[in-house]
Amino acid sequence: MTTVMLREVRAVYGTGPTRVTALDGVTVGFDSGTFTAVMGPSGSGKSTLLHCAAGLDRPVEGTVTIEGTLLNALDETALTRLRRDRIGFVFQAYNLVSSLTAAQNVALPVRLAGRRPDPDQVAAALAAVGLAGRAGHRPSQLSGGEQQRVALARALLRRPAVVFADEPTGALDSATSRQVLDILRGLVDRDGQTVVMVTHDPMAAGYADRVLILADGRLVEDLTDASAEDIAARTARLEASC
Amino acid sequence: MLTLRGRWMSLLGAFLAAAVGVGVVALSTLLFASGKAPVPDRLAAAAVIVRSPAASVTADPFPEARPWSSPAATGLAARLAAIPGVAAAIPDRVFYAQPVLDGRPDESVTLGQGWAGARLGGAGLVAGAPPQGDRDLVLGRTFGRSPGDRVTLLTAAGPAEYTVSGVVDGAGVFLSDATAERVAPGVRAIGLVLAPDVDTAGVASAAERVTGGDGQVLTGDGRSALEPRADARTRWIGMQVLTALAALSGFVTVFVVASTFAFTVAQRRRELGLLRAIGATPRQVRRMLYGEALAVGAAASVAGLAVGAALAPALGAVLVDAGFEPASYRVRFEAWPVAVSLAAGPVVALLGVWSASRRAGRARPLEALREAIVEDRRMGRARWAAGLSCAALGLALAAGTATSDDAQNGATFALYGAMALVLAAAALAPAVVPPVVRLLTWPLGRVRGATGMLAREGALTAPRRTAGTAAPVLLTVAFAVMVSGMVATSANAYAARRAAAVETGTVVVPDGTPGLPDTAGRGPLESTVYTGERPLSVSGVDRPGAAISRGLADQYGWSVGQSVPMVFADGETVPVRVGEIVDSGLGQVDMQLPRDLVRAHDPSALAPMADLRAAEPAPAGPGIRVVDVATYAAEADTEEDRLIWIFALMLVGVSAGYGALAVANTLLMSAVHRVRDFAVLRLAGATRWQVALAAAAESALVVAIGTLLGGAVAVAALVSIRAGLSEQVRAPVDLVVPWPVVGGVVGLCLLLAVLAAAVPARGISGGWTARRSR
Numbered sequence A: 001m002t003t004v005m006l007r008e009v010r011a012v013y014g015t016g017p018t019r020v021t022a023l024d025g026v027t028v029g030f031d032s033g034t035f036t037a038v039m040g041p042s043g044s045g046k047s048t049l050l051h052c053a054a055g056l057d058r059p060v061e062g063t064v065t066i067e068g069t070l071l072n073a074l075d076e077t078a079l080t081r082l083r084r085d086r087i088g089f090v091f092q093a094y095n096l097v098s099s100l101t102a103a104q105n106v107a108l109p110v111r112l113a114g115r116r117p118d119p120d121q122v123a124a125a126l127a128a129v130g131l132a133g134r135a136g137h138r139p140s141q142l143s144g145g146e147q148q149r150v151a152l153a154r155a156l157l158r159r160p161a162v163v164f165a166d167e168p169t170g171a172l173d174s175a176t177s178r179q180v181l182d183i184l185r186g187l188v189d190r191d192g193q194t195v196v197m198v199t200h201d202p203m204a205a206g207y208a209d210r211v212l213i214l215a216d217g218r219l220v221e222d223l224t225d226a227s228a229e230d231i232a233a234r235t236a237r238l239e240a241s242c
Numbered sequence B: 001m002l003t004l005r006g007r008w009m010s011l012l013g014a015f016l017a018a019a020v021g022v023g024v025v026a027l028s029t030l031l032f033a034s035g036k037a038p039v040p041d042r043l044a045a046a047a048v049i050v051r052s053p054a055a056s057v058t059a060d061p062f063p064e065a066r067p068w069s070s071p072a073a074t075g076l077a078a079r080l081a082a083i084p085g086v087a088a089a090i091p092d093r094v095f096y097a098q099p100v101l102d103g104r105p106d107e108s109v110t111l112g113q114g115w116a117g118a119r120l121g122g123a124g125l126v127a128g129a130p131p132q133g134d135r136d137l138v139l140g141r142t143f144g145r146s147p148g149d150r151v152t153l154l155t156a157a158g159p160a161e162y163t164v165s166g167v168v169d170g171a172g173v174f175l176s177d178a179t180a181e182r183v184a185p186g187v188r189a190i191g192l193v194l195a196p197d198v199d200t201a202g203v204a205s206a207a208e209r210v211t212g213g214d215g216q217v218l219t220g221d222g223r224s225a226l227e228p229r230a231d232a233r234t235r236w237i238g239m240q241v242l243t244a245l246a247a248l249s250g251f252v253t254v255f256v257v258a259s260t261f262a263f264t265v266a267q268r269r270r271e272l273g274l275l276r277a278i279g280a281t282p283r284q285v286r287r288m289l290y291g292e293a294l295a296v297g298a299a300a301s302v303a304g305l306a307v308g309a310a311l312a313p314a315l316g317a318v319l320v321d322a323g324f325e326p327a328s329y330r331v332r333f334e335a336w337p338v339a340v341s342l343a344a345g346p347v348v349a350l351l352g353v354w355s356a357s358r359r360a361g362r363a364r365p366l367e368a369l370r371e372a373i374v375e376d377r378r379m380g381r382a383r384w385a386a387g388l389s390c391a392a393l394g395l396a397l398a399a400g401t402a403t404s405d406d407a408q409n410g411a412t413f414a415l416y417g418a419m420a421l422v423l424a425a426a427a428l429a430p431a432v433v434p435p436v437v438r439l440l441t442w443p444l445g446r447v448r449g450a451t452g453m454l455a456r457e458g459a460l461t462a463p464r465r466t467a468g469t470a471a472p473v474l475l476t477v478a479f480a481v482m483v484s485g486m487v488a489t490s491a492n493a494y495a496a497r498r499a500a501a502v503e504t505g506t507v508v509v510p511d512g513t514p515g516l517p518d519t520a521g522r523g524p525l526e527s528t529v530y531t532g533e534r535p536l537s538v539s540g541v542d543r544p545g546a547a548i549s550r551g552l553a554d555q556y557g558w559s560v561g562q563s564v565p566m567v568f569a570d571g572e573t574v575p576v577r578v579g580e581i582v583d584s585g586l587g588q589v590d591m592q593l594p595r596d597l598v599r600a601h602d603p604s605a606l607a608p609m610a611d612l613r614a615a616e617p618a619p620a621g622p623g624i625r626v627v628d629v630a631t632y633a634a635e636a637d638t639e640e641d642r643l644i645w646i647f648a649l650m651l652v653g654v655s656a657g658y659g660a661l662a663v664a665n666t667l668l669m670s671a672v673h674r675v676r677d678f679a680v681l682r683l684a685g686a687t688r689w690q691v692a693l694a695a696a697a698e699s700a701l702v703v704a705i706g707t708l709l710g711g712a713v714a715v716a717a718l719v720s721i722r723a724g725l726s727e728q729v730r731a732p733v734d735l736v737v738p739w740p741v742v743g744g745v746v747g748l749c750l751l752l753a754v755l756a757a758a759v760p761a762r763g764i765s766g767g768w769t770a771r772r773s774r
């Protein structure tokens, strides 16, 4: 079953001479219970793709559907509710509200939905990302990788239909990266979670079931069960050609 | 929902701004509410007072009532005394009388009463006997005299020796009833002393029936309408001052708090964007900001009220010293100023956060993800509309100032006009900031080094933030320059008029007394006559018939030779023949009458000054001073200037003092939030001092922008003030800008700004803050 479907999506930034086409007619679907990696050179439109798919940005053309709901038709409030209830997002940077503790950050979407967060559930979510002892720490007291994992715990807390992660391991050493990737893989295998992840790291992409490669806002490769070496070779070729 | 904790740093600024603002509002409203007239001491024991028919209100805010004649008053008093429960009905006969103690007129007392009137004030004899003869007198105990002492008393007839026959409680001066009837033939009030346990309301309605239409019955606080006219005048001036102060402080508070909140919200765009991205609806973001504003505003209200209440008595004393309030002024804690102050904080905070929260609600979630905060530079249509309509209103008021021939109106228009222009400049600032920054930093772009570039680009990428930071500077500079320029320009204009009108000669002027008695010369007597209900100010001069101004003659259809009935100060109706109609007006008064006619009907009238003819010997005695005309004119203007300067200082103090606080506040907040950028600079290899310098340069640029815009507003206001002044003095007037004041205010803003920016920036040590401030 397809959880997220993008059809002929075009995204454009700026006007006049500073106009940039970030996505140029992308059609792609993400099946439920799959782990997809999105790769491509810097500026190729990976983040934009994720933002459009998650309803954070509206494409100028094309449609986005999540679990059968057409995002284009929703107003800002309805879109926000859908994001809060059905989508988890881990940003490339600046994920946490600096005045709140890790646990409060994790529980934030629940509170925004007007419900009382279950402390056990929050503790379990933090424990799942290996941060059981850090619940009371503020972002300024956490390392970059720890902050990233808090954001992951927040994204997972409400069992969303899909989790989008923008370079979740970009700032992490390889051991911590593996930890985060194992968590994501485990979610997909055990709970049938749908995960879409942007990464530059072929090793990270190797954890995915499927690898998409973008260049200049277009989808240029769609690989299934590729090995890390294969991915590395293809991305190297792509980077060399531009 | 979301805790305030952790956000206190950014909200502290808004709290301070609101608390100080509420403090000033509380102070001025408390003082304003205390300005209610008290019941005069001399009538304290009269539970019911019947007052002669009130005069219709004219340009004079406190017209004196048309008096009853002596027989009419005596007759009415007799009928009032017959009301059951009334122990006595006594005409309130007051006249000019001032004891001379140790050779100087005592300035605390200028009113004498008939002995019967002592009962109205409840003063009983503590020693001696009532005054019997023409030269007997009873003094209040406060003068420290005993029966048998000789005392010099000044009356309209001149100084004379009196014998103290008795002493009463309090501070009054009483002459025999026969004397009082002679010097105070007109009566404006009859006091009713009630028998014990008599219902005041019952007596009041009975008195109402007895008087019919010929008088007004006053009870309780209503009796304060009989306070001395001079006190009422002073109080009225005080009201004007406090109204201006309250209006300005209210305006400045809303302005500063609104810009602080706008600023706070702009600083938190990333956080708000993140909240939106993870599921906060626009409404939730707005509600969160409203909640914070309410909490901050309520706390600020309580703090501000406490500060205002603590300072009120001290400022009240200053107002009395400055002559803006009569000596009877006391600070009283009424309910409404407390309620207004308590409401002010939350209301001001909500107003302040309103537009900011609308903008925050619209913040796109993706903004959280951007590294730098790059604003949408276009201004909303609502902002344009608001800015342009404020500008139009400001210009209309400036035009009103320019064409006003009344100094009071002119100043009021100028103040409100400047407020509107300040609003316009602040609203339109984001549009004008980029060109102004380019203009100001053009020389910086030429020099090598990173500082200039950083300051310039920092200001350019966020015109809204730059405008928000510059707003308090704009406000401070605009009002400081406008108010001080207005005072200096008008002082200059009046000095020029004085120099033009220089006359030679010598005059006799009062010294510690409200006016001159007849022994000081034949100066113009000041009195009031009534035609119908309308009071006319008259001057009794040495001339044969009546002279009236053209305006008055046209209004009533009077012509030369006509005989018009007038009621004089003694309540008598006398036909007055119009002898002359003067086209150019009569200066301060409506009418001139023969001096002897005025004296005959107003035995207590005084003259403000008297010409001393060359042949005459200079009069001598207490309460008299002989000076040359130029000195006299200069002294009169100096007194006026002194009042204006005190007034101006209070206005500048409120606006500039508060503005400077807001400058430091916003820039400190700005610097604290820019710590991250500065940390990046440190990491990129800048030294501690280079970072501090870059921060200081950016602040200095902001101060320059604010100064430029504020200066433009002030100049616009001053040009209109100058036009209005030259209308009033009928001569060209030079625009005077007191550069030391301007330099001082701008320097203060610059100093505060540079300190507020450079001190936090200097403390940055690379890595630590880069993470801290995330």
Ligand SMILES: Nc1ncnc2c1ncn2[C@@H]1O[C@H](COP(=O)(O)OP(=O)(O)OP(=O)(O)O)[C@@H](O)[C@H]1O
Binding pocket: A013, A014, A020, A021, A022, A040, A041, A042, A043, A044, A045, A046, A047, A048, A049
């Ligand atoms: N807010 C914006 N305004 C203007 N252009 C933008 C904006 N955001 C992205 N772009 C442009 O759109 C294109 C795609 O950007 P995007 O962020 O999707 O790239 P990316 O593939 O995520 O790159 P990276 O790997 O560096 O994160 C880039 O050329 C970028 O410059």
Ligand SMILES: [Mg+2]
Binding pocket: A046, A047, A048, A092, A166
């Ligand atoms: Mg990206």
